[in-house]
Amino acid sequence: MSQNNLNIKIKPFGILDLLEFKNLVPKRRKKILEAPATAAKKEPAANALAASLHPQNQFLVVSEVREETRAAKTYRLVPDNESGTSELAVFRPGQYLSFSFNIGGSSVTRPYSLSSSPGEAIKGYYEITVKENEGNFVSKHIFDTWKNGSKVLASGPLGFFYHEKLRDSKNIIGLAGGCGITPFRSMAKSIAEGSMDADLTLFYGSNAIEEIIFHNEFRELEAASKGRIKVIHVISGENSGAYENGFITQGLIKKYSDPYNGSVFISGPQIMYEYLQKEINTLGLRKKFVRWETFGEVKCIDKADGYPLEKIGEVHKLIVHMGGTTKSIKASAKESVLTAIERANMAPPSTCRSGICGFCRSLLVKGDVFIPEDEDGRRMADKQFGYIHPCSSFPLSDLEIIVPRAK
Ligand code: FES
Structure with a gap:
């Protein structure tokens, strides 16, 4: 599948489909009327499956x-x-x-x-x-x-950093650094086991050869994969004859793969993302074919585009309402609102810590926060009605916030 040429087959609607559609509502009404007025004793199978x-x-x-x-x-x-x-x-x-x-x-x-x-x-x-x-x-x-x-x-399994047949190319180009290798090990194992239908070309950046995680294991997976897995090690901190030296560049990506005929998956530390964003921009790839794993909270908020630097040393008062309790705590401009609440041992809900999942969604009653553009996963309505994701919000003034209790 090329980026410009999606091969989608559309089955035309037949007259029977239209009839089926027309009868949908009357059929459902009939079933509801026929159902007993008492609550079902058995948990529906779909609910049990969803819970598991x-x-x-x-x-x-x-x-x-x-x-x-x-x-x-x-x-x-x-x-x-x-x-x-x-x-x-x-x-x-x-x-x-x-x-x-x-x-x-x-x-x-x-x-x-x-x-x-x-x-x-x-x-x-x-x-x-x-x-x-x-x-x-x-x-x-x-x-x-x-x-x-x-x-x-x-928690249960979460996140969207996975290969989706309907959306992604069959050719995965993985760019990993440090512990960002972990989701690719899961993908490579699944390809080798035959449960995932994709090919993986993996670029793995490490500082030194002895720091390569899963070094031998990836060699074995590559050998067992019948050409479906290819790993390119890129070493930045020492000269290595056996592997590529330096960083993962757009030139290197083009040398070993065809980025215009693949989906690029990126996982690694925040600093690597800032660097790779430039390489991805140079390649001119369409946004939908580039997937970034979330990396947790922004570590140096003063480096984020648009941050008002004069605020960085400030400490603000944060009033938190949560599950019938109200606490007044201190919040540094350098830390996320979520971290400040956790320090006060209030156990707010959270999972991704990157502004994406919405688990920590809270109502900002008063005050101003800074939200890095890349970490603002709020819905339009939430933006309009004053909701924030505390994990990706940094205090710019005294704040008052209503946080849901973790389930
Ligand atoms: S924890 Fe996911 S949006 Fe805050």
Whole structure:
């Protein structure tokens, strides 16, 4: 499928389809009238299926910890029967789980992409891979505290960073840096297992050869894939004869793949996104063929386009109404409103922490916030009626906010 030539087959409507459509409403009315007035005893099968596919919470236990590199570990997680989870929700390669923690008296959540395949979830385990020094203090907390037998709380599978046959090209061009490799491991495993019908050309940027996560594993997946998986390592911090040196450039992408006949998936740290955005712009790819994995909260808000720099050192008063409780707390201009509320141990709802999912949607009663354009996933109506996503909103003045309670 080329970017300019979508091959869509449209089946014309027949007279029978029109008749069926015309009778739809009368048929439904008849069924409703015939139904008993008492509530159904049995849960409808569709509801049971939806609950198993999209559980609110999953109670998990760490069953294995593997060192991938000096700074990265993979954690295998199995259902915690004792706490009420007997099987794992299946997911699409590229999705993440949002984990809940209580660290130093603060309730926080963090999303981690699943690095295992959906087939492995059916067998009874998930895997996530964490880099100690990448991202945030929560990764360090996992590194320091998760051991065999540790109990953890996760959401159901979430996120939109997956290959969708109707939308994406069959040729996936993956651009990864650091722990951004994890969703691609899930995709590569699924391709090798035969459960995902796509080809993957993966560019993986690392600082040094010894920092490459899943180095041997990707070699094996590549060899077993019959040409469907190709991995190009790009090393930036040392000269390596065996691999490409420097950064992932548009020239390198064109050397090993055809970006005009593929869907580009990008996953890595925030700093890599800023750099790759320029390379993607130079290639002139259409927006719908470029998919960015969310990377969590903006770390340096003063670097965001349009941020009023004179505000950066300010501290504001934040009045939070949540589930019948009101608290007045301090909020630094440098931190998101969500982080400020979590520091006050109020456990607000959140999953993606990137302004996209809407889980943290709250009503801003008073005050001004700065929202980076790329992280503003609000609906038009929400913008108009004063709703914000606290995970992607930064205080510019004293604020008053109504936050829904986490379920
Ligand atoms: S947590 Fe997803 S929008 Fe805030």
